[in-house]
Amino acid sequence: MSAFPDPHIWLAHRVAHEETDANGELYHAKYLHLFEKGSSEFMRAHSIGYAEMESRALFLPVREAAYRCHASARYDEPFWIRAGIGKWGRASLRFFYELWDESRKLLLATGFTQHVTVDPAGKIVLVPSWLRRIGAK
Amino acid sequence: MSAFPDPHIWLAHRVAHEETDANGELYHAKYLHLFEKGSSEFMRAHSIGYAEMESRALFLPVREAAYRCHASARYDEPFWIRAGIGKWGRASLRFFYELWDESRKLLLATGFTQHVTVDPAGKIVLVPSWLRRIGAK
Amino acid sequence: MSAFPDPHIWLAHRVAHEETDANGELYHAKYLHLFEKGSSEFMRAHSIGYAEMESRALFLPVREAAYRCHASARYDEPFWIRAGIGKWGRASLRFFYELWDESRKLLLATGFTQHVTVDPAGKIVLVPSWLRRIGAK
Amino acid sequence: MSAFPDPHIWLAHRVAHEETDANGELYHAKYLHLFEKGSSEFMRAHSIGYAEMESRALFLPVREAAYRCHASARYDEPFWIRAGIGKWGRASLRFFYELWDESRKLLLATGFTQHVTVDPAGKIVLVPSWLRRIGAK
Numbered sequence: 001m002s003a004f005p006d007p008h009i010w011l012a013h014r015v016a017h018e019e020t021d022a023n024g025e026l027y028h029a030k031y032l033h034l035f036e037k038g039s040s041e042f043m044r045a046h047s048i049g050y051a052e053m054e055s056r057a058l059f060l061p062v063r064e065a066a067y068r069c070h071a072s073a074r075y076d077e078p079f080w081i082r083a084g085i086g087k088w089g090r091a092s093l094r095f096f097y098e099l100w101d102e103s104r105k106l107l108l109a110t111g112f113t114q115h116v117t118v119d120p121a122g123k124i125v126l127v128p129s130w131l132r133r134i135g136a137k
Numbered sequence: 138m139s140a141f142p143d144p145h146i147w148l149a150h151r152v153a154h155e156e157t158d159a160n161g162e163l164y165h166a167k168y169l170h171l172f173e174k175g176s177s178e179f180m181r182a183h184s185i186g187y188a189e190m191e192s193r194a195l196f197l198p199v200r201e202a203a204y205r206c207h208a209s210a211r212y213d214e215p216f217w218i219r220a221g222i223g224k225w226g227r228a229s230l231r232f233f234y235e236l237w238d239e240s241r242k243l244l245l246a247t248g249f250t251q252h253v254t255v256d257p258a259g260k261i262v263l264v265p266s267w268l269r270r271i272g273a274k
Numbered sequence: 275m276s277a278f279p280d281p282h283i284w285l286a287h288r289v290a291h292e293e294t295d296a297n298g299e300l301y302h303a304k305y306l307h308l309f310e311k312g313s314s315e316f317m318r319a320h321s322i323g324y325a326e327m328e329s330r331a332l333f334l335p336v337r338e339a340a341y342r343c344h345a346s347a348r349y350d351e352p353f354w355i356r357a358g359i360g361k362w363g364r365a366s367l368r369f370f371y372e373l374w375d376e377s378r379k380l381l382l383a384t385g386f387t388q389h390v391t392v393d394p395a396g397k398i399v400l401v402p403s404w405l406r407r408i409g410a411k
Numbered sequence: 412m413s414a415f416p417d418p419h420i421w422l423a424h425r426v427a428h429e430e431t432d433a434n435g436e437l438y439h440a441k442y443l444h445l446f447e448k449g450s451s452e453f454m455r456a457h458s459i460g461y462a463e464m465e466s467r468a469l470f471l472p473v474r475e476a477a478y479r480c481h482a483s484a485r486y487d488e489p490f491w492i493r494a495g496i497g498k499w500g501r502a503s504l505r506f507f508y509e510l511w512d513e514s515r516k517l518l519l520a521t522g523f524t525q526h527v528t529v530d531p532a533g534k535i536v537l538v539p540s541w542l543r544r545i546g547a548k
Contacts, residue, residue, distance in 0.1 A: 017158065017314070018166060018307045022212055024159035028473045029447065032440035033292045040291070040350065050350035062439045066477035075159055076314065076324035154451070155444045165336045166306035170429045173303065177428070177487065187487035199302045203340035213451065213461035295428065296435035296486055303429060349433055 005096055007134075008084030011041045015077050025072040026079075026099075031109055032065060035097045038083030039113065042095070046134040058128065060093070060115040067111030071101070078102045085135045091124045092116045093135070142233055144271075145221030148178045152214050162209040163216075163236075168246055169202060172234045175220030176250065179232070183271040195265065197230070197252040204248030208238070215239045222272045228261045229253045230272070279370055281408075282358030285315045289351050299346040300353075300373075305383055306339060309371045312357030313387065316369070320408040332402065334367070334389040341385030345375070352376045359409045365398045366390050367409070416507055418545075419495030422452045426488050436483040437490075437510075442520055443476060446508045449494030450524065453506070457545040469539065471504070471526040478522030482512070489513045496546045502535045503527050504546070 013034065021027035043049060053059065073079050080100040087094035093115055099108040117127050150171065158164035180186060190196065210216050217237040224231035230252055236245040254264050287308065295301035317323060327333065347353050354374040361368035367389055373382040391401050424445065432438035454460060464470065484490050491511040498505035504526055510519040528538050 014314075016307065017310050018164070020159045021154065022157045022159070022161035027155070028476065029155060029440075029443035032443070033290065036291050036440065040288075062480060064477070064479045065439065066475070068475045069473060151451075153444065154447050165339065166303075166310065169303035169306070170427065173428050177425075199343060201340070201342045202302065203338070205338045206336060291432065292438070292440060294433045296431045296433070298433035301429070 004082060004098065005084035005086035005135075007046075008082055009038070009042045009045045011038055011081040011083070013037065013079055013081055015073050015075050015079065017075060020075045023072075024075050026074075026108070028067070028069050028109075031067050031097075031099070031111060032113075034081050034099065035065075035067075035083070035095070035111055035113055038081040038097050039095045041081075042083045042085070043134075048131070048134065056128070056130075057120050058125070058131065059118050059120065061118060062113050063092070063116050064114035065111065067097075067109055069109050071106050071108050073099075073101065073108055079108060080104060086112075088127060088132060088135055091126055093127060093131075141219060141235065142221035142223035142272075144183075145219055146175070146179045146182045148175055148218040148220070150174065150216055150218055152210050152212050152216065154212060157212045160209075161212050163211075163245070165204070165206050165246075168204050168234075168236070168248060169250075171218050171236065172202075172204075172220070172232070172248055172250055175218040175234050176232045178218075179220045179222070185268070185271065193265075193267075194257050195262070195268065196255050196257065198255060199250050200229070200253050201251035202248065204234075204246055206246050208243055208245050210236075210238065210245055216245060217241060223249075225264060225269060225272055228263055230264060230268075278356060278372065279358035279360035279409075281320075282356055283312070283316045283319045285312055285355040285357070287311065287353055287355055289347050289349050289353065291349060294349045297346075298349050300348075300382070302341070302343050302383075305341050305371075305373070305385060306387075308355050308373065309339075309341075309357070309369070309385055309387055312355040312371050313369045315355075316357045316359070317408075322405070322408065330402075330404075331394050332399070332405065333392050333394065335392060336387050337366070337390050338388035339385065341371075341383055343383050345380050345382050347373075347375060347382055353382060354378060360386075362401060362406060362409055365400055367401060367405075415493060415509065416495035416497035416546075418457075419493055420449070420453045420456050422449055422492040422494070424448065424490055424492055426484050426486050426490065428486060431486045434483075435486050437485075437519070439478070439480050439520075442478050442508075442510070442522060443524075445492050445510065446476075446478075446494070446506070446522055446524055449492040449508050450506045452492075453494045453496070454545075459542070459545065467539075467541075468531050469536070469542065470529050470531065472529060472533075473524050474503070474527050475525035476522065478508075478520055480520050482517050482519050484510075484512060484519055490519060491515060497523075499538060499543060499546055502537055504538060504542075
């Protein structure tokens, strides 16, 4: 396996009908939804669910995203979403993602989403210390 | 053709990749998105776009929806969405929909969405006369 | 609670970002995807996953679907999908669904999908006994 | 405007309900669907629709994708999708995309999708001359 950010989470998922394309395979345009499930799970695993973020008045809009497709998965197949924060800026952070098959031996896809830290008005703010802390090993 | 509400609109569409299922055919769970394109187009055709609704402080949340699948359409095929309002309540209205193939000879699907009329706070209000007027022939 | 088909399954889910609408609430057009997760889970719980269906050369295309919206759920909120088969025809069956909030006290939505039993060529076939058996209490 | 591949197409679109996020704005994970509408339109504009590709037994699976978000668009707002092929490999090509607001003055997003040329069995093949020709000015 590649060097992946630590800490990170593994989230089990199964290819849903609506996630397949005309070949009956996991459709790449759905990766972003899967990535998002991964980052949400990562945040929850660190006790920072969306309600918590909202109460702390911090939001993480996406500014950039990218992915590579390595192998496909078929409808109803179980697979893994791996997610962690791998890069911190002064007012930004980058989530990294991998999708692995059930055995965690075949890498299906890799990707990232780049986020900025903003307040409810959309104004860019510094990454608060309580957030930065979750990226430390 | 069936007796369909008048007035109504016809909106041209083409089966997008993300609207297909594993058989490469238009996926039924996407009908609601197509219906919504139809009702939006109907409203715009009557000069009541979303911005107009918003400025008049009226919203039309869906309370019920249903559809039947008659025939399928394949990826990239052009087809028609037909939409009109067919039933008015005191504080509700029902949009009817049909999906037809390019030649308008083969009916692909039928359906409806039932809406209530509410104010921005979500409180049910009577259907205003400027809205009811668009349903008259 | 209403009289719901037995047996049935309860599947835990959480409102994903892509399932919300402009109000930040669970978007009705996504119900069909949730229903589908429910029926897939029901089948798997009876050891009839998609691969099993495929190997038995039986498919269950949707012919009709409907739902009612009762209450909303917000982004990131956990909720329950309940699914079971409630009606059997000679060559058809109907799945019923309910969405409940986390406490199972507030009903969010109800619905059904009507399916026909077909072979890989799309020809209608009788409901096989091994399938009908899973609907028995 | 930036230096964008020539030839290219401009496709008019309108933010659909299902393309908005909880802020009522165009949701980034939907960009890939919009990009795909753009590349399909580009191919059709060069008389190479999907049926034509299929009859020539050539497919263009996505291997990589990326985008940047610059500005947002609101529900029901019209905007433009611009698409063209900007990079040719021996067995690959890259589509570039831009999303612009109605006036074509505000850039909403940029992105690309990297494709490989394969036969129906998924085997990589050289870009055929009839395809490469459409990239020439």
